[in-house]
Amino acid sequence: MSVDFGKETSFSAGVLTVSDTRTVETDKSGTHIQALLKENGHQIVHYDVVPDEQKAVGAVIENWLEDEQIDMIIVTGGTGIAPRDITIETVKPMLQKEIPGFGEFFRYLSLTEDIGTKAMLSRAVAGTVKGGKLLFALPGSRGAVDLAVRKLILPEAAHLLHEVRK
Structure with a gap:
């Protein structure tokens, strides 16, 4: 975490897939x-796939938050409204400051460029977490992660990391 994000744009990440059905071999979104x-x-410093269980998701994220090599964590899956979707309930209490614009922009882009009104089902969220890191929670579909990473995360990551570490 010695990178000066005011000048340098490279960062390191942990990628976590939350799914009861995917494995490392079948995880298209995390890949x-x-x-x-x-x-x-x-x-990429860490990558894992865990089931839709709060303890499992929380344990991995807490462990990664202690890793000084990680600048951000991107979680995919478990952000919908099904009873087993627990990612948001797990990560929101970890956020020091939520970035509401991320979820708002993600749903807007999903509405206009991807899935139409089904976008209202997404509870995608982002925020700062301990250690001057960022956490993004994205839906589990490949289209959703492509949209979020290409249109929101990659263009703004360096600026966000610079701001959180001032």
Whole structure:
């Protein structure tokens, strides 16, 4: 975490997929996030797939928050309204400051560029967490992660990290 994000744009990330049905071998969304980040010169420090269980999700995130190599955590999956969707309930209490514009912009882009009015079901969220890190919680579909990473996370990550570490 010695990078000066005012000048340097490279960052390191942990990517976590929350799913009862996906594995490391079948996880298209988590794999796609990693590919997009690597294509843009960023490093993946950790990657994992865990079931839709608060304790499992929370334990991985808490562990990664202690890793000084990680600048941000991107979680995919479990952000909908189904009874097993627990990602938002798990990550929101961890946020020091929520970035409401992220979820608002994500739903707007999803509405206009991707899935139409189904976008209202997304509870995507982002915010700052301890250690001057960022946390993003995205839906589990490949289209959703592509949209969020390409249109919101990659263009603003360096600026967000600079701001949170002033």
